[in-house]
Amino acid sequence: MHILSKMAALAAVAMLAGACCPCRSYQKKTRRPLTGTEWQLVQLNGRSIQPEAGRFTITLRADDSQISGMGACNRIFGSYTEGEKRALKIGPLASTKMMCPADAALERQFTAALEATTHYDMDGPMLLLLSNGELKAIFQAKPAATEDSK
Template sequence: LAAVAALAAGCCSCRSYQKKNRRPLVGTEWQLIQLGGKAVKPEEGKFTLTFLAEENRIAGIGACNRIMGRYEATEKGALKIGPLASTMMVCPGMEQEDAFTKALESTTHYDMDGPMLLLL
């Protein structure tokens, strides 16, 4: 399976650091660093996603809109996100934001690689 999105809670190239510093899925603010195999550039916006324990909700920010919805996750790595809703502002970076929400809604699994969350 190929990752549709990679999100990071902090970056370090040191493999031993990554193994010891895995972040929990819930309660961590994840920042999008890669989407569809391409790095997200800082000028494209700070896309974030947080999984909240309360009622299995997610909250995030796209190029300029707030994203919200629900998720279901298992300890074995299954993950379903959606349906999602968002505010409706128009701004530069909307194509990237649309791709982000579509990737989230098409996610079926997740994996952790140190401080990185891979959505598959």
């Protein structure tokens, strides 16, 4: 009976691994590079954020380790450092000083979450920013510009 339970467990593991193949294939096919991709904020501190064109975006440039983007109404910019095991340090950040009273608090939370980042993870087209294991922000890769859209 002992050998049968081992065989059943092995069969269950094999079925689970086979069932996950489409997940891995999707993730691999939809994954975008950390640098050079424009990322759109979709969740901040556990709160869903409705994506709006030109708002709450970031782009990390590989050539000069600079980050740039847009908050609610202010441009943000600064530097970042990548380390081993997906370590990521963003900031200090600077921004323009336009008045956007309706979303000023949300913009402050956005830049605070970026500057608190210690690590990142990726899941298909999603970028997850973490601070000491706590999920701070989720971004979705914006579609790459095509020749037709230029």
